[in-house]
């Protein structure tokens with residue numbers, strides 16, 4: 001009980017005290033971006049590590065959250081009654097499409113960043129979990145969704161910015177994002193969100209629901225004979241993970257200033273997973289740390305030699321998963337009592 | 352009427368490409384339950400084989416003909432290498448296989464970039480495949496598309512023949528239906544797995560050869576086509592070739608029709624929704640192979 | 647009509663008739679053993695009753711039709727089962743296994759909270775199946791026999807009234823068999839129990855009534871003595887080692 005609290009304390013000190021002190025504006029902003037990826041990773045850890053649902057389509061939810069936020073910020077940048085710059089550029093529209101309008105409202109937009117992805121996940125999850133689509137089928141379907149979503153966005157040049165996406169975001173709820181101070185604030189918001197997401201996931205994992213989720217992961221059919229409908233159990237984790245990805249997407253926009261199909265397609269979606277695998281899919285902080293480490297390595301390596309990074313990334317997918325399926329978390333022997341309660345890697349049932 | 356016919360043929364030729372790509376998958380994924388994300392890169396290997404052969408053989412027709420068996424062998428061997436080195440360790444962890452083979456696909460892509468350069472490369476198509484065949488006054492279909500269709504059907508026929516009539520085929524089917532029973536009956540399941548993988552991967556090489564006729568050849572060519580091909584196998588049903596064949600063509604025609612009436616962008620979503628709806632009706636795919644499953 | 651009533655039950659797999667028209671009445675409080683050679687359709691019968699295998703005919707439990715219901719709904723009606731190969735959640739502790747089994751009726755709020763204390767019914771079940779000492783061990787580390795007991799414990803806390811046990815003592819040592827037998831005796835006071843077994847010695851000691859299945863059909867039914875005397879049963883088992891035991 002006490003140790004996790006200490007862990008949270010340490011994480012808070014590191015994120016709120018140490019990082020802002022030692023990192024310059026540029027690096028801190030990079031860290032903000034990494035922390036967004038970490039939020040996605042925590043959700044994937046929950047759905048995949050704990051629930052056995054390998055989702056290769058978190059980009060969809062990340063994108064929904066990101067676009068919802070970016071749409072609002074674009075409208076706010078443009079000012080009341082004006083069209084966002086890119087719409088004027090393509091010049092096919094004389095007024096805002098109906099589905100853009102509600103996003104002018106900041107409360108609606110903020111709620112939508114999380115609720116919209118959750119709603120989509122709920123609908124999709126209901127349809128496919130009820131029909132017992134799972135394992136590899138689920139992974140492939142989630143990837144196909146991602147591909148379809150990206151293609152869809154690319155084709156909607158006039159209303160979503162197409163391949164370019166929504167770019168040049170300047171303000172964040174009235175604050176100028178060019179101001180380094182405001183960018184620091186964005187960092188703090190993101191760090192706080194990550195801690196909140198970790199706390200929420202921690203509670204989910206150690207609750208009775210968390211135990212049930214592991215049971216469903218390891219014996220979905222068996223759980224039925226105990227009177228549960230596993231579809232509902234999985235749905236909760238999947239929808240929660242989608243909400244986290246949506247939140248991450250929304251926060252990514254002020255941190256990086258852009259959201260585009262290239263950031264949410266098939267390739268980035270599967271890249272979300274790698275940090276989780278490296279850090280330890282079934283652990284709480286493993287995915288977050290893994291995501292930050294991988295993102296950092298990507299920046300560091302691809303600055304110098306892009307081709308070296310791709311080789312390294314390929315090996316990251318291969319070596320830890322083959323030789324260390326529990327991820328780095330399975331190496332950490334720091335907290336034995338907590339570890340004992342932690343489920344190890346599932347002996348995956350064939351789908 | 353002509354329009355409908357021409358859309359129909361576009362659909363069929365999309366379907367033929369899908370089929371050619373999915374055919375190998377229906378062996379490795381469908382029969383062996385291995386999700387090989389590097390399948391797309393094996394296709395790339397096949398395509399680059401044509402490119403390399405054309406550096407040494409001047410005749411476009413000959414190089415294409417020779418490329419077919421060579422690509423089959425090269426892609427097949429890479430596939431076997433993959434099976435022996437990695438996939439075999441992961442048979443009980445199908446989802447991990449997926450991620451690991453994705454890693455392999457990144458390596459192969461980067462290797463292609465380093466060897467052949469990042470930009471797409473060009474190959475020459477043989478004379479007879481560059482023109483088109485006139486059906487009516489205002490309906491013509493390109494000969495390369497017809498060639499791909501014929502190639503796809505021939506590949507299906509060959510695979511069916513191998514599975515149905517040869518001892519190897521009987522063994523493959525036995526292993527698929529009951530791996531444990533096959534093992535205790537004295538079948539060397541490991542060797543059969545490798546052979547299945549060889550054929551499945553080799554088929555990817557052949558698909559790669561065919562793709563040089565209709566599209567650019569580049570390091571990333573495998574990534575995009577592979578997603579739909581996996582869908583075809585899932586929707587078609589595991590362990591059944593006929594499902595793959597039917598679904599490839601249905602999906603191809605559906606896509607071309609919807610794209611024609613809407614846009615590519617909207618079509619992608621509509622096709623996905625259709626597939627989810629279909630899975631409501633047949634969650635195990637069009638055809639299923641019943642095996643005894645533990646609760 | 648209380649108890650389990652099966653009428654004209656048929657299960658076919660791609661044309662192969664695994665269960666072909668079985669009628670069976672298991673009154674409340676019975677301890678019924680179902681025996682039969684391998685492939686007789688015993689497991690399939692249980693699969694059909696619990697909703698795992700699609701079946702024709704009719705199965706009622708306390709007057710309510712079971713066929714056509716989903717697996718988890720049938721479980722909620724008080725029909726519980728174990729599996730031929732013990733299937734428990736190996737990663738979870740014994741306590742967690744039992745707690746999950748006790749929990750389908752829990753509301754979302756209870757589920758989202760951490761377990762603070764061991765629920766009394768779980769505590770009781772732990773004692774009944776003699777697993778209190780290994781309460782906090784992962785179920786995967788249990789001995790084979792203990793896993794079977796854990797499964798029985800799970801049925802207990804699940805509030806099942808009808809226990810369908812598929813070969814519970816297969817692979818158990820003599821001591822474990824005896825203990826399991828005692829356990830069944832204890833449970834039979836307030837549960838209806840159906841046991842599939844090949845072990846004739848075990849059957850003779852603990853069965854109240856016996857049904858013999860062969861090739862998807864009921865061959866014979868009655869007390870142990872009646873079944874033993876049935877010439878058809880002897881014929882089916884002729885040449886089998888177990889046959890001599892009957």
Ligand SMILES: Nc1ncnc2c1ncn2[C@@H]1O[C@H](COP(=O)(O)OP(=O)(O)OP(=O)(O)O)[C@@H](O)[C@H]1O
Pocket residue numbers: 641642643644659662663664682683684685686687688689690691730
């Ligand atoms: N899912 C299935 N698909 C095809 N055949 C099946 C399936 N399930 C069972 N069978 C067949 O049905 C028959 C009855 O099987 P069942 O498992 O019910 O026998 P059993 O009496 O439990 O045998 P045992 O004593 O060996 O456990 C067997 O011939 C079996 O092969």
Ligand SMILES: [Mg+2]
Pocket residue numbers: 688689690730812
């Ligand atoms: Mg049986």
